[in-house]
Amino acid sequence: MSEKVLMKGNEAIGEAAIKAGCQCFFGYPITPQTEISAYLSRRMPKIGRTFLQAESEVAAINMVYGAAGTGVRCMTSSSSPGISLKAEGISYIAGAELPCVIVNIVRGGPGLGGIQPAQSDYFQATKGGAHGDFNMPVYAPASIQEMVDLVQDAFDVADNYRTPVMIMGDGMLGQMMEPVEFKEREAKNLPEKTWAANGLKGRKEHNVINSLYLAPEGLEKHNEKLQAKYKTIKENEVKYELFNCDRENDLVMVAYGTTSRICKNVVKLAEKEGIKLGLIRPITLWPFPTEAFEKTVNSTKLGFLSVELSCGQMVEDVRLAVEGRKPVHFFGRSGGMVPNPAEILENVKKIVGGAK
Incomplete structure (x- = not known):
């Protein structure tokens, strides 16, 4: 090795x-x-x-x-x-x-x-x-x-x-x-x-x-x-990672690259407050991993949250993959601003109605 x-x-x-x-x-x-x-x-x-x-x-x-x-x-x-x-x-x-x-x-x-x-x-x-x-x-x-x-x-x-x-x-x-x-x-x-x-x-x-x-x-x-x-x-050639998606979740986040690393910390922080989160991490942005949404759409209560370092671009592909079956939310920062885990968690709480 x-x-x-x-x-x-x-x-x-x-x-x-x-x-x-x-x-x-x-x-x-x-x-x-x-x-x-x-x-x-x-x-x-x-x-x-x-x-x-x-x-x-x-x-x-x-x-x-x-x-x-x-x-x-x-x-x-x-x-x-x-x-x-x-x-x-x-x-x-x-x-x-x-x-x-x-x-x-x-x-x-x-x-x-x-x-x-x-x-x-x-x-x-x-x-x-x-x-x-x-x-x-x-x-x-x-x-x-x-x-x-x-x-x-x-x-x-x-x-x-x-x-x-x-x-x-x-x-x-x-x-x-x-x-x-x-x-x-x-x-x-x-x-x-x-x-x-x-x-x-x-x-x-x-x-x-x-x-x-x-x-x-x-x-x-x-x-x-x-x-x-x-x-x-x-x-x-589709590649993706499912993180904490082998269970029923309150919400499933979708993030790639650096943002996905931040979101994994959000999953852990949310767990401490009784909020169950999963994460879909697309590794191929094209082809987009629609299959990952088929595997999770029935096990997320409140839908999906696309987290991006942009004004909301991948969220369109998330919506196409979900096909209206569950709500799709968006949270993003732009211009080089990078959100911290606590900031994303606050947005999650607004969607799920606060800590449980």
């Missing part, structure tokens, strides 16, 4: 990408994710891999397009406004069915906003994030260890489905330090990249990477193919 090492979240992402076989990184510095680029700028040249600080976020994502098109594992990272600048390229990558990993360490918005942690990019990440009919898997780690593990998963899922995959953390996860273990993992039986534009290699014709379909019949057929792929991802 490998030893645990104390690492900052951003640097752990970089090392996890290296161990996952990432050959190329293209990025541009922006707080609070700059340490990913800084770490990889030191490490990758020493092991014969490519690190390039692009002249802009737009350039970086298009370099990812090019490298991914040759079949190598590649990654980029940024924070909220930088992801917005990459949006057009992300759509091109999805349309061309190219595997890559995109890391977003979220900061408060809109606009330049601030540099404190937030979850206000939920819509951007889960509703496509750019033009056209597409989705991409989005992972929301709640610890640095999970962030490391999900980086490996992200590269595997990207290769398996030929899709961009996003790791979405917040500035707190990127900047905090925790002990992590880089576990040895069995290599998955992933499909050969026979589609890659990497020379003839025995083929009669070159592979061409493209997302342009001028004939509407061709584009519709391509969209139908993509939608079939997304359906398969929904069936096979």
Whole structure:
């Protein structure tokens, strides 16, 4: 077993990408994710891999397009406004069915906003994030260890489905330090990249990477193919955690990332006051874990409480999953403000009618 090492979240992402076989990184510095680029700028040249600080976020994502098109594992990272600048390229990558990993360490918005942690990019990440009919898997780690593990998963899922995959953390996860273990993992039986534009290699014709379909019949057929792929991802790649949901609860909270860690403390505080709380923690924000709500909708008396570092974005998916069968409440802070457990508990008490 490998030893645990104390690492900052951003640097752990970089090392996890290296161990996952990432050959190329293209990025541009922006707080609070700059340490990913800084770490990889030191490490990758020493092991014969490519690190390039692009002249802009737009350039970086298009370099990812090019490298991914040759079949190598590649990654980029940024924070909220930088992801917005990459949006057009992300759509091109999805349309061309190219595997890559995109890391977003979220900061408060809109606009330049601030540099404190937030979850206000939920819509951007889960509703496509750019033009056209597409989705991409989005992972929301709640610890640095999970962030490391999900980086490996992200590269595997990207290769398996030929899709961009996003790791979405917040500035707190990127900047905090925790002990992590880089576990040895069995290599998955992933499909050969026979589609890659990497020379003839025995083929009669070159592979061409493209997302342009001028004939509407061709584009519709391509969209139908993509939608079939997304359906398969929904069936096979959903991840979530149920915490204290194996009983009847007064209320079930829904939270991801850093917020879910705070909510676990709320569960414990509420228990002391006679209030029974559960927690659904989505690990994949897309596909959203609707199954978790099917398992809990009949065992929560007063419904669900979506707790977010935003003005209320995930709450829409919670409502869709619940389908009106129980009330759905919302509590959130924005702009980089992070609620403490007591603050959330007070909101819980308003819903359940105080301590019992």
